[in-house]
Amino acid sequence: MTIQYYAGLDVHKDSILISVFQNNEREPLFEKEVPGDGKRAAEVLLRLQEKGTVIACYESGCTGFTLQRYFLSKGIECLIAATSRIPRRPGDRVKTDKRDARNLAKLLRAGEITAVQSPSIDDEAARDYLRSRDDIKRELKRSRQRLLSFVLRHGYRYSTTSYWTLKHRKWLKELSFNHPLLQETFKVYYYHIEELEDKLILMDDKIQAIAQSDRYQKSINALRCFRGIDYLTALSLVCETGDYHRFPNAESFMSYLGLVPGEHSSGDKRMQGGITKTGNTHLRRLLIEASWHYRHKGPAGKRLTARRKGQPQEYIAYADKALRRLQKKFSKIVYRGKLKQVAATAVARELAGFVWGMMTENIE
Numbered sequence: 001m002t003i004q005y006y007a008g009l010d011v012h013k014d015s016i017l018i019s020v021f022q023n024n025e026r027e028p029l030f031e032k033e034v035p036g037d038g039k040r041a042a043e044v045l046l047r048l049q050e051k052g053t054v055i056a057c058y059e060s061g062c063t064g065f066t067l068q069r070y071f072l073s074k075g076i077e078c079l080i081a082a083t084s085r086i087p088r089r090p091g092d093r094v095k096t097d098k099r100d101a102r103n104l105a106k107l108l109r110a111g112e113i114t115a116v117q118s119p120s121i122d123d124e125a126a127r128d129y130l131r132s133r134d135d136i137k138r139e140l141k142r143s144r145q146r147l148l149s150f151v152l153r154h155g156y157r158y159s160t161t162s163y164w165t166l167k168h169r170k171w172l173k174e175l176s177f178n179h180p181l182l183q184e185t186f187k188v189y190y191y192h193i194e195e196l197e198d199k200l201i202l203m204d205d206k207i208q209a210i211a212q213s214d215r216y217q218k219s220i221n222a223l224r225c226f227r228g229i230d231y232l233t234a235l236s237l238v239c240e241t242g243d244y245h246r247f248p249n250a251e252s253f254m255s256y257l258g259l260v261p262g263e264h265s266s267g268d269k270r271m272q273g274g275i276t277k278t279g280n281t282h283l284r285r286l287l288i289e290a291s292w293h294y295r296h297k298g299p300a301g302k303r304l305t306a307r308r309k310g311q312p313q314e315y316i317a318y319a320d321k322a323l324r325r326l327q328k329k330f331s332k333i334v335y336r337g338k339l340k341q342v343a344a345t346a347v348a349r350e351l352a353g354f355v356w357g358m359m360t361e362n363i364e
Helices: 039-049 066-073 097-110 121-153 166-173 180-211 217-223 231-241 250-256 281-294 302-308 313-335 340-360
Strands: 004-011 015-022 030-035 053-059 077-081 261-263 272-275
Touching (some): 004 039, 030 097, 039 066, 053 066, 066 077, 077 097, 121 180, 180 231, 250 340, 281 340, 313 340
Antiparallel strands (some): 004 015, 015 030
16 A cells, blocks of 8 residues: 655744644644755655655745745645635634644645645746736825825815826926925925836836737737737736636636625525625736726727737637627616626626636637
8 A cells, every 4th residue: 555645834934834644544643843944844755755655735825836846846746725715614713833734734635625826937927026016006106195195284285186197297396385394305205206107117118028028928919809908917817827727617717816796595595795806806906997998888999909910810809709798798787777886897707707718719
């Protein structure tokens, strides 16, 4: 009989607690705490691998994919468990590192682990760059709010609500304060905003260059055939999702994005609520933003037509099919008296299905 070892790892920045079960034994073979760099953990698992087959598992978290890649380079099979999919007992009120490691090993042995797909190093680097752009975008929004609050606090009120236009910027530059420190404070706020805006422009140029590289060009150009999807959203969809073929159908991809309705049904009663909001928050937000482009009816405009230039006719026909269907769906939901936000979410769900079809070439 082949000896099978199941290793559950509770991973922290400075330490890793290993709990190893052998075959179907009820109690762990051994448990050990080692440094968090993974080298000692790999040595322990490699010694076990001399006697049988080893498979390890740890929860997804702040340590990322580095430990898994290190184990794989040493020939140790390792999975990363999706934290949100790990079963929890409602009555279990005790949480320790040892119990977490044991629980992971037992679930791994039972085949109850939902593994996170590990991105390639290139995809992870592009994904982190895209997320850093989001951080700068949020910082820009906060900086603008700080400046507007500062100006209002000192008695200056802009006549209209169209902020950050050329006219508004000219008005800001003409402001003068009766104290030199206040004037200096205004300059600090204003020039920090300009610095962030310049940085975003440079990052957008870099994102376009990444999207047009040989690795991503075909997928990005296909996704840009859809209305509301350009370089930023397309590259995020490719890098964040990875292999679209791991989803058996469009519905599973919608569920991965948390765009399907939540449900609490029992007996004869069926209750559905808002979307689950599980899975990839970043992609869900981008698709909802893209869905607002379908609120107005009409054919593909000049910019969309230019993006489609040189693409296969079957891709363009599929994107046009999505355009007509999603415009109709948005109008229909609003006509029924629903909020536009509800319509945008529903359209984003179907747009996710069309994206899955394009990426898996199910475009009938």
